[in-house]
Amino acid sequence: MPLLSIIIPVYNVEKYLDECLESIRQQAFSDYEVIMVDDGSRDSSADICRRFAETDGRFIFIHKENGGVSSARNAGLEATRGEWISFVDADDMVASNYLTAFFGSKPLADITFFGMKTMETYGSSKERIPQEAFADRREAAEDVMYRLKCGDPSDMLGYTWNKFFRASIIKKHRLRFAEGLRFREDEIFTLEYCRHISSVRVIEQPLYLYRIVESGLTNRGPGLADMMQLSLHLVENLRFYSNPALCETLLKNATDYRALHIYKSPLSQLSALLHNYQTMVSEHPQPGNIYRANTLSRYLRKGYWAAYLYCLLRKV
DSSP: OOOOOEEEEEETTTTTTTHHHHHHOOOOOOOOEEEEEEESSSSSHHHHHHHHHOTTTTTEEEEEEOOHHHHHHHHHHOOOOEEEEEETTTTOOOOOOOOHHHTTTTSSSSEEEEEEEOOOSSOOOEEEEEOOHHHSSSHHHHHHHHHHHHHSOOSSSOOOOTEEEEHHHHHHHHHOTTTTTSSSSSHHHHHHTTTOOOOOOOOOOOEEEOOTTOOOGGGGOOOHHHHHHHHHHHHHHHTTTHHHHHHHHHHHHHHHHHHHHHHSSSSHHHHHHHHHHHHHHHHOOOOOOSOOOOOOHHHHHHHHHHHHHHHHHHHH
16 A cells, blocks of 8 residues: 555646656655546547556556546545545646655644745746644644745645645545535635644645646636635635634635625626625624725625625626
């Protein structure tokens, strides 16, 4: 049984896939499996996966019909055998010490974060490295999570490819990616996973090489359905966390996504959606100590019709 399972969703990435898989094959630490999930690619990506699987028994090839990146990751999760799980995007690479840095960071925590280096298509690069940390109590772990979300560098909490997960937690709680969500689905998975952790480690090294490409997932904005789902998922996660700053951040994001959904929805739905929004902000009052309420919440304090008129003006 391998110690680590690395899941790679693959879709039309023939230009970069060889480099990605080779960066893993060249790791000095060798007790791993690589689960390559081809999500119905129309280029030669599947052939590249087959070649690696045929020449190296640690590389496992799975082919499925196209269902999106969350569907591919979930298929990979079903096939894992390792004690630890990590995710790599097929157009990226990992550093030469990707695995030795993780398994050398004793004691191992329920979740381990690390830094990354971005690679621009025209050759420049930039490092984003969070501060070294280790916490083995729930309260301290949430402090670290907040710093990863809002510290310097910010927004290091959500991505799946900058961390190692404990497989037993994923399997015990049957955690999976939300397949109907096509934006920030990795952050929702991370928040649902971190409900169950008691320890966290941050490695102050750039172990992941993130390639910025025009068609990359990070460059895709949220759709109308994404914004409502994101809001609902974030509000659901609020009750599992106690750090005030982290909760306020999640609530701010939830109300922002919900407000954007209202602005972009058909006018015929405005009244019902605004009433639902009113219920949400009454159950989870804003603002807190860090963020001011978004504009829609401020108008709602003046009355329902003031908020309705504001939304109406936004639509015309």
